[in-house]
Amino acid sequence: MSEEYIPLVEQKRLRAKEIKKHNLANILTHWFNVAMWALLLPTGIAIMASPRLGLVPPLWSEAFRNVLGGTANLVRFHYTIGLLWMSVLTFNILVGFRRYFLPFAARGMLLDGDDIEWMKIKPLKMLGLAKDKTLPPQEAYNAGQKLYSYLVVLGSAVIGASGATLAFGKYVLPTDWRWIIQWARPIHFSAVGAVVAGLFIHVYMGAVFPEEKEAFFSMFTGKVSGWYARRHHAKWYWRVAAEEAAWEEGVLAEGRERAAQVTAGD
Amino acid sequence: MAVKKRYGFVIDVSRCIDCRACLVACRVENNVPLGYSRIWVKDLGVQGTYPDLQHGFVPHNCMHCQHPPCVEVCPSGATWKDPAHGLVLVDTAACIGCRQCILACPYDARFTNPETHVVDKCNGCIQRVEIGLQPACVATCIGGSRLFGDFNDPASDVSVALRGARSLQRLDFTQGEIDTQPNIFYINGDVQDKSIAPHAPQYTAAESFWRKFAIPAVLTGIGAAAIGQAAAFTKQLLDGEKEFEE
Numbered sequence: 015m016s017e018e019y020i021p022l023v024e025q026k027r028l029r030a031k032e033i034k035k036h037n038l039a040n041i042l043t044h045w046f047n048v049a050m051w052a053l054l055l056p057t058g059i060a061i062m063a064s065p066r067l068g069l070v071p072p073l074w075s076e077a078f079r080n081v082l083g084g085t086a087n088l089v090r091f092h093y094t095i096g097l098l099w100m101s102v103l104t105f106n107i108l109v110g111f112r113r114y115f116l117p118f119a120a121r122g123m124l125l126d127g128d129d130i131e132w133m134k135i136k137p138l139k140m141l142g143l144a145k146d147k148t149l150p151p152q153e154a155y156n157a158g159q160k161l162y163s164y165l166v167v168l169g170s171a172v173i174g175a176s177g178a179t180l181a182f183g184k185y186v187l188p189t190d191w192r193w194i195i196q197w198a199r200p201i202h203f204s205a206v207g208a209v210v211a212g213l214f215i216h217v218y219m220g221a222v223f224p225e226e227k228e229a230f231f232s233m234f235t236g237k238v239s240g241w242y243a244r245r246h247h248a249k250w251y252w253r254v255a256a257e258e259a260a261w262e263e264g265v266l267a268e269g270r271e272r273a274a275q276v277t278a279g280d
Numbered sequence: 281m282a283v284k285k286r287y288g289f290v291i292d293v294s295r296c297i298d299c300r301a302c303l304v305a306c307r308v309e310n311n312v313p314l315g316y317s318r319i320w321v322k323d324l325g326v327q328g329t330y331p332d333l334q335h336g337f338v339p340h341n342c343m344h345c346q347h348p349p350c351v352e353v354c355p356s357g358a359t360w361k362d363p364a365h366g367l368v369l370v371d372t373a374a375c376i377g378c379r380q381c382i383l384a385c386p387y388d389a390r391f392t393n394p395e396t397h398v399v400d401k402c403n404g405c406i407q408r409v410e411i412g413l414q415p416a417c418v419a420t421c422i423g424g425s426r427l428f429g430d431f432n433d434p435a436s437d438v439s440v441a442l443r444g445a446r447s448l449q450r451l452d453f454t455q456g457e458i459d460t461q462p463n464i465f466y467i468n469g470d471v472q473d474k475s476i477a478p479h480a481p482q483y484t485a486a487e488s489f490w491r492k493f494a495i496p497a498v499l500t501g502i503g504a505a506a507i508g509q510a511a512a513f514t515k516q517l518l519d520g521e522k523e524f525e526e
Binding site: 089210211 | 351352353354355356357358360371373374375376377378379380392397398484486487489490491494495497498499501502504505506508509512513516521
């Protein structure tokens with residue numbers, strides 16, 4: 015969060031101003047992901063019934079098997095939802111690759127010098143150190159969010175590939191190659207575990223942490239206040255402000271030009 | 281209270297003549313592809329010393345162990361020991377064909393079915409037993425070598441056979457915490473032979489990696505994240521909300 019002094023009048027103006035942060039595709043994809051994870055995670059945990067792993071309480075495994083009508087149905091349900099998840103994500107990326115994904119990735123995922131600096135200072139500040147240092151301005155997503163996005167993108171790709179191996183490997187792999195299926199299990203598990211570990215932080219920061227309340231509501235409305243944008247994502251705020259000013263200037267110039275044409279016509 | 285069933289086999293080795301009708305019956309009953317079998321008859325060769333000689337044949341199949349290593353290692357619960365009767369079964373629709381159970385079985389009683397692409401094994405013909413019939417191999421055994429029934433029922437064929445047996449052997453495998461306690465009892469003959477002896481369960485590198493490294497690492501990561509967030513949330517509650525600053 016920026017420690018910039020903002021006069022009261024400007025604070026009030028910024029609080030009333032709304033800036034668009036997420037488009038409809040982002041919002042729908044986000045909540046689609048939430049729904050898929052809400053279905054996949056508990057059923058995936060329930061599938062892991064191996065007593066030798068000793069990971070999942072039998073009560074959990076049995077509850078899901080009973081609700082869905084047995085192990086085969088539980089596995090089928092997990093496969094089906096997983097396939098739906100991957101299909102929609104793949105479709106989204108293919109359809110919106112140039113228009114949405116590349117611009118988003120360029121601004122929302124690539125790390126710049128400020129991000130590197132942010133990563134050096136932020137951990138120290140979280141430990142109560144480096145109080146004299148100020149955090150560099152951040153784009154629409156801060157360096158921490160960018161790092162987590164790498165984990166999520168890479169994790170999702172690994173989860174999808176290993177999941178497909180688990181679901182369909184038996185049909186394509188000869189028996190001598192079934193070690194690939196054996197390895198797909200711990201890989202699938204580890205990738206999910208890594209994303210879930212980050213998910214704790216993501217959910218807390220997005221939905222519970224008071225300074226980020228607006229981030230949570232923006233996942234419904236798509237908008238944040240100018241106040242939040244300037245305090246948390248100053249680089250993004252000033253870029254949007256400049257774009258807005260340029261757009262306004264363009265509209266005004268067009269208006270002036272038309273007015274001049276009308277006058278000349280008279 | 282009704283006593284729980286404990287299904288299993290008793291095999292009278294002295295009565296097996298290696299006719300292999302049981303293999304044929306099993307294949308027909310369970311649609312086992314040609315070239316594969318759920319049950320076997322091991323030829324131990326000529327045993328004893330002249331003139332007390334006999335040819336040893338040992339029918340065997342899944343031992344439906346009390347503590348089956350295959351069930352322990354199955355990652356998805358597709359193979360399980362049915363608590364209703366004790367038979368070790370496979371849900372082929374849930375099996376992912378990873379072969380870990382095949383490697384873990386000390387008796388080599390499992391194989392990958394090339395038609396279903398997943399594991400296959402003796403299921404004690406549960407589909408027949410549930411409607412009051414004997415397993416196909418037992419029903420067809422002309423010498424009466426193969427017997428099937430409930431060990432907890434004193435009047436069952438297997439209990440009666442055990443009481444009248446001249447000798448009793450099991451191909452138990454023990455190692456550390458593993459004690460398979462198979463539910464095939466061999467009577468009236470010696471089956472202790474190297475060619476049929478159980479081997480130690482094999483656990484794959486992937487399974488060991490998962491158990492010894494991946495699970496502790498993931499649990500540590502998730503635990504650290506959860507504790508960190510819990511601490512931050514506690515601090516947040518103690519600090520209280522700052523209405524105009526947020």
